[in-house]
Amino acid sequence: MTSRLAALTARRMALQAECERQRDDVWQLYAGMEARTARVDRAIETVRRLAPVIAIGGVVAVFALGPHRLLRLVRRGLTIALYSNQALRILSV
DSSP states (O other), X not given: OHHHHHHHXXXXXXXXXXXXXXXXXXXXXXXXXXXXXXXXXXXXXXXHHHHHHHHHXXXXXXXXXOHHHXXXXXXXXXXXXXXXXXXXXXXXX
């Protein structure tokens, strides 16, 4: 009976060690996800804070520049942004 008890005790200790290792793995994964989601949360909060300012700025720009000129400027800005983003991707490879 003592050999059976010793085997069961060893098995229990091995299972507890495995559980502890899995808990550590899950905690590390969670910490990584938490850091990434915190960054996203900060970006969302910034956008929420700046949304009224951006909307007011857009209305002022429409009245100051006119809709046709404003759309042309936005299109040029987006084109430059997209090309520069692609160039950065190519250069970072």
